[in-house]
Amino acid sequence: MRVFWGQGYEGASLTDLTHAMGITRTSMYAAFGNKEDLFRKALDRYTEGPASYGARALQEPTARQVAAAFLDGSVRATTRPGCPAGCLGVQGALATGDPGSDARDALTAWRNAHTSLLRDRFRQAVDEGDLPSDADPELLARYLMTVANGIAVQAAGGTARDDLQQVADMALRSWPPA
Template sequence: MAMGRPREFDIDEALDRALHVFWRKGYEGASMTDLTESMGITRPSLYAAFGNKEVLFRKALDRYVNGPGGYVRIALAQPTARGVVEQLLYGAADAVTDPCNPPGCLSVQGALTCGDASESIKQELMARRNAGENDLRERFARAIAEGDLDAKSDAGALARYVSIVLQGMAVQACGGATRDDLRKIAGIVMSTWPPANAPAES
């Protein structure tokens, strides 16, 4: 049986390049020519390796989550709700203004530029953001149960609040906001963060 011709490009490197194209131009704005030229491959090679543009974008999203967006996973593992939010906000401020990457957040920018023709991608991005907000809600609910947050705190509202701030920071970064600008916003949020339950008197 004849062996298939081996790939003549590095999959991980090509995916990193595709990630940056999608990040800069959004899903719809990234043409197949943009992608193949940046990845250094032909269209047949792209289809053979990734299937199609939509599959490539989903793989790029996964790579973003495990790469530039990895601060989210680190934040959720912090031992206190305050630590979670602090890591999220300052991590986001650094990530969305990293000079090594395009400004903003891939998942936020991708959704903003999706039209009717890319409804499945828009829904995918919305589902991922909703899942992230739900992870926060569950983490804050745990903090309430453990006494780390006041029992009257609303876990859902806090999760929505933090999510909105994070999305706003990403949009502002695309508009030219600097790392210092966004870190100041993070500081304001932390200055108003609800206190933990006071320890019970013995």
């Protein structure tokens, strides 16, 4: 997971991957299939580990608290000491050629799935009166995901955690009132 996170799909060589896992190529193919299959497993692990803040955020009692937890989690996950900066789900395969298209498509589906989860949670908030009836759950979800993705890109570029937290806090100032 960390090799793909730090180097991206195309930048991660089989030598890098097998070295990080302490296994041979033959063992890697036997255990994980091909590089694309290993990438998908790494993305699952990332989702359950560093990116698990997304699932936790959805459990918050109000839409504003969901948004705050999601953005705070994004800042923490993308600037975590001892881990690659940025987000595997954002930078893992944005700029890939044809050989990396499966990984790029997997990440697009991953980001879209998380946007859909946010949208559904915000629809629930509208139905419960926690968001105004004219709030657009799809737009709110896309807005949050766009800010979080931007935080990830900025983190990968070396922007400090405190500066990124200020961005997250600023984004929340435009959150619709209940």
